[in-house]
Amino acid sequence: VSRKSALRPRYLIVHAILVYAFLFLPIVVLVVFSFNRARSGTDWTGFSTKWYPKLIHNPEVLAAFRNTLKVAFTATIVATIIGTLAAFALTRFKFRGRSAYSTLVFISLVMPEVVMGISLLVLFQRIAHIRAGLETVILAHITFCIAFVVIVVRARLSRFDNSLIEAANDLGATPVQAFFRIVLPLAAPGIIAGALLAFTISLDDVVITYFTSGPGSTTLPLYIFGELHFGVSPSINALSTFVLLFSLILLTIGGLYSLRSARRGTGAIDATTLG
């Protein structure tokens, strides 16, 4: 039987090349022009790396970078812990009201960022009377990171083989032992993937940070957003390139880790359990 599809590979390859070009050309242009000597405009006047040292000597950029890391690390750790607990509850136990929790997670995902940002702004400012600062930004970031952790970890746990736990119990492991030696090592790739996703999303957030930050708690994306009011400039290109590179490094670490754990497969149990 000859396979003639309406979607023939020959045309599809051309389409794919064009879409990849569409996806990457703007990013490439941005990076290339961060090495442009000219102060303004997009005329290429020569290669220069002078915009990068200027970033390092800009105290506002450094402070924003520090804030970004503080927020992303704290938010990721808290969201990963409580999100993982929730994912365990939703996959390993059957009880009434489970779907209500899933709905909550779902609502936090589909709520427009603007609305979430504003509602948190109102909460902090009018009800809780917390001054806008790094703390409010962190609280807000944890709120939107939880759902991503829950979804990623739950996906991993739903493929989990329960007979492994029963086997551990039969072999004399206490539930706590079984949890730390079987469940956690097997769920670890999912937990780490969830944490990395939460970290990346926190790192890039503009809208919710915009509404919940105060003086002194500007993050890097927010700094870029603010600078854009003054139009495009090569130093913003350089800063953007730096942020892109940072995300790319994170992505590579995540990718290598998941590749490694995929290769080890269920071998992970042998190495870590019942030693």
Add this chain to the structure above:
Amino acid sequence: LSVTEAEPRTESHSEPQPRPAKRRRMPDWLAGNLLLLPTSIWFFFLMIIPIAIIVAYSLGQRSIYDPVRFSWGHLVWSNYSKALNPDFLPIFIRSIVYAGVATFLCVLLGFPLAYWIARFSGRYRTVLIVLVIIPFLTSYLIRMYAWQFILQPNGLLNSALGNLGLGSNHQFLNTHFAVILGLTYGFLPFMVLPLYASIERMDTSLVEASYDLGHGKASTLFRVTIPTVSPGLVAGILLVFIPAVGDFITPALLGGVKTQMFGTVVADQFESSQNWPLGSAMSILLTGFILIGVFVYLWRVGEEAL
């Protein structure tokens, strides 16, 4: 999290003894709710209460001294009609149209790409899918900024067109074109990834069967392939449309007054306009529209589609 009685460990490797399972397990509902306690508390204080406040404020009124005042005895419903009056309704509709067109373009660009990666890309498949994940996980703001850089009046697109003799004074920013382009570009990976996942799982013998039974190419595409991958398609459509309709960054960077979207107008009410009741009513309308849309869609296509 079950509590077992201490059992002697059998050290010998002789015949396994069948052990009576004498376990006092914590009941599922208790264990489940305990594990969910932190999340529930978090969502209660930082999501439910804030939404409740916004609902309350949408029925309040503003005064000279206060951006919003709410009282049970005096519920002001007119904020909702104000939110959809001729000043704002066109912006609401425009947001829906922009997001709808962008979603359609994402299907048009994303479906053939996902199909090709899943079916024909051979051993480069992982690399190709990573190339879709990279823009998915890089800053949306920076990707929009890249387009601002290209589309600005003295930007690359104008100079490229100028070199081709097509004139270099085109206005791209602050047009429908720019905002829809930005949304399409920004959310395209959200379409490709779920589509890829479901095309990859698809049973190719269905396509063969369809040809054997005398269906043509187009008929097979629309009556076999697309229905089979509809879970991925539905997920992709939701993942693109939902964030696009409430987007705030793209109209800020690529648009202007003529191309305002609803998210911008909502934010305005809490900032320059200082009309919190109106802004709250708009927030509720936007969120409600999205939630109703999602639930109707899920109800129509079945919940397993998510």
